[in-house]
Amino acid sequence: MLARQWNACAVFANRDYEPQATLRDTRVAQALEQQGCSLQLFKDQVIFETDEVLTTTHRPYTVFTPYKNAWLKKANSFFLQSYPTRYYLRQLEKWQTPATVSLAELGFAEGMSRLQGGSQAAEQLLSDFMRRIDHYKEWRDFPASKGVSYLSTHLRFGTISIRTLAQLAWQQGGDGAQCWLGELIWRDFYQQLLWHYPVVAQESFKEEYRSLTFENKADWLLAWQEGRTGYPIVDAAMRQLNQSGYMHNRLRMITASFLVKDLLIDWRKGEAYFAAKLLDFDLAANNGGWQWAASTGCDAQPYFRIFNPVTQSEKFDPEGKFIRRYLPELAQLNNKDIHAPWLAKSLPMGFQLGRDYPKPLVDHATQRQRALALFGKT
Incomplete structure (x- = not known):
């Protein structure tokens, strides 16, 4: 393991809420503990995780609208603040550059998407969307129109921060921004649902x-x-x-x-x-x-x-x-x-x-x- 090779005393990573990922992290934590090392996990890909938004009876929400209302009530500038990453990315660039991995090696066909990767491409898409966000609510359901943000893949791979997007929508106001914020809240809702009810990965939620x-x-x-x-x-x-x-x-x-x-x-x-x-x-x-x-x-x-x-x-x-x-x-x-x-x-x-x-x-x-x-x- 790299931790043993580098004589590390702690490994830091961001938390994942999928059943297989939580099982993996548990096994990694146990293996690290055996060599005197700890695994430190942090929130990254969501605004609110696990038990941060619960009902008044301390149960997970299973209906979206009450969850959304509770989410909005809890949200503030602290939870929505984004964190600088460019400095750390520049430091990483000084390390050995990893070999380029092709789309085919990742399981995708070469050339199947024109999507540009990386944070700069994500920022360009966001800038373009912010000029259209006021029309999001009325245009988002029409596939022939340029109505959505097209940022879902960047969110998935972490090339743009969910906090950056939620903060912009939260501050922007207006029907379009609020509708878009609601979609971002759906994303949190499904993540907390999967964490509380991992059975849904294999079975219907409704028995x-x-x-x-x-x-x-x-x-x-x-x-x-x-x-x-x-x-x-x-x-x-x-x-x-x-x-x-x-x-x-x-x-x-x-x-x-x-x-x-x-x-x-x-x-x-x-x-x-x-x-x-x-x-x-x-x-x-x-x-x-x-x-x-x-x-x-x-x-x-x-x-x-x-x-x-x-x-x-x-x-x-x-x-x-x-x-x-x-x-x-x-x-x-x-x-x-x-x-x-x-x-x-x-x-x-x-x-x-x-x-x-x-x-x-x-x-x-x-x-x-x-x-x-x-x-x-x-």
Whole structure:
């Protein structure tokens, strides 16, 4: 171990809240103790951790809005202050420079993302977003618009501080900034939930849904993964994920709902696919989002709330701009037919549904009733 090699008396690291990480840290602490060394863990990736925000009965929150209110009540300039890192980074640069690790070695395909890494790139994105933040609340649900911050990957890898972002949103005020701050609080909420209830990494938070018998048709799962469901907004979203390692948040909800409620496939299979593809993958957020969409998590949407992929498409990509970006084969369809080509009274000359673009894998109305029956049995 490096600690033994350098004769260290203490090892300092930032705390991780994932079950495997906490187990790892426990084992590391025990190993260090045997050689007279201690492991010192500190808070870094969240504003409030573990037991810092609890109910009046000292229980963890499992509903977001009360948690958010308690979070905002506790937040102040002390908790939101960021800390200088540039000096320490310059000191580290004097040490031996580590060998460059390729995307392929990290498990990602080369060239799959145009995202620039490092703190300077993160600061540039933040600067750009701050010029748009007043419109965040009204633009954030439209994937064809530049409405979100695009900082999730930088948050995931620590190239920008959560305190910097929360402080800016907290001080900025206005509907856009407050809405964005709410999303950052969701991030804390899911982290504390995972820490208090590590079972959610493997099972549904709601015990009554742990025995759901999903059909799990392998060919349907593959069609969803490859963007071949016949529902344009779902397929375009999956192609965005496969090509870039990113998916817009509204689309994450739509595609997750479709997999679970339309295709009747276990949410864990979708969660695992996102985990393998997302550059901004974070276990707590990914798990929380999937269990929200699947109605199996805490404070999740009720099981009878099932997204209609066509109406979602019409509402959040009304001109089909996002669909055309990732499904160029549908570019000639008009703004109405592009959301549901199988309902079109006429299609462009030379275009054949089932050949140039798949027919719908399932009928949404039929599958909705089947999903209601499945969840209603519990």
